[in-house]
Amino acid sequence: MLGLKQSDLASKAMVTRSVLLGLEQPGRKHPDRLALSQIRDALLSDGLIFVDATDTAGEGVRWAKPSGKVWVDCLKDARAMLGYTLDELSEKSGVGRYVIARLEKTERKRINELSANRLRDVFFENGVTILPEEADTGAGVRFHSYLKARK
Secondary structure (H helix, E strand, O other), X not given: OOOOXXXXXXXXXXXXXXXXXXXXXXXXXXXXXXXXXXXXXHHHHOOEXXXXXXXXXXXXXXXXXOOOOOHHHHHHHHHHHHOOXXXXXXXXXXXXXXXXXXXXXXXXXXXXXXXXXXXXXXXXXXXXXXXXXXXXXXXXXXXXXXXXXXX
């Protein structure tokens, strides 16, 4: 959501890039709690908050404060939560990869509503909800429940 490269986040969190890469691996044994804490703190300091899982919805992430973002601004984040490439999302949604790439850009000139709504529906069908801005919190994404990304 921050648009940081791995090397930038690692530097900000004061961990090595290899530690960050290791934490991202689904097959890791036990994560380093100190490294996780440092990464969490770096993300929080940049304005993100973590949404805890509840009995009815899974975990997620959103901006701590409203900033005028529209739900379409979270399409790339929803795709990342599911681990989809542009090609995979294009295949699942029937929306062209270049249309998806244009929708994911924050400096887009217009929004293709039909395509954006189709992408939102595909994310929902695959376990991710896009959270709109609220009065006191910003937009974000979350899993419906304790679902893992499906390919």
